[in-house]
Amino acid sequence: MRPRHALTNDCALVAHTERDLQTIADSFSRSSKRFGVTISIAKTMVPHQPAPGMPYISPNIYIDGQRLANVEKSPYLGSTIDRNGNIDSEINIRIGKASAAYGALT
Numbered sequence: 001m002r003p004r005h006a007l008t009n010d011c012a013l014v015a016h017t018e019r020d021l022q023t024i025a026d027s028f029s030r031s032s033k034r035f036g037v038t039i040s041i042a043k044t045m046v047p048h049q050p051a052p053g054m055p056y057i058s059p060n061i062y063i064d065g066q067r068l069a070n071v072e073k074s075p076y077l078g079s080t081i082d083r084n085g086n087i088d089s090e091i092n093i094r095i096g097k098a099s100a101a102y103g104a105l106t
Contacts, residue, residue: 010076011028013025018061021046025061025062029063029064039063039064041063044063044068045069045071045074046061046070046071047072047083048070048083049081049085058070071083073089080093
């Protein structure tokens with residue numbers, strides 16, 4: 001019997017094309033099933049970042065026939081990934097967290 005895991009760590013799949021990302025997602029899904037890991041479709045996001053100068057086109061990535069959500073920003077390992085490569089939102093989030101922590105001290 002395969003062990004069931006209640007929680008797995010974050011995972012980032014990186015590819016240069018939509019087709020390559022779908023291939024990687026399919027392989028990841030098959031591998032996860034082999035190890036008894038369930039992928040939460042509701043928590044799985046596609047934060048697509050186009051190459052500089054290229055227009056944004058929402059990729060259609062599926063796992064087990066379910067389309068994954070495309071997002072402009074996503075949290076990853078304590079940071080926020082922005083599809084435009086802009087760090088302004090990350091800085092604002094960190095300033096907000098620091099302000100809240102400082103406010104809690106007084």
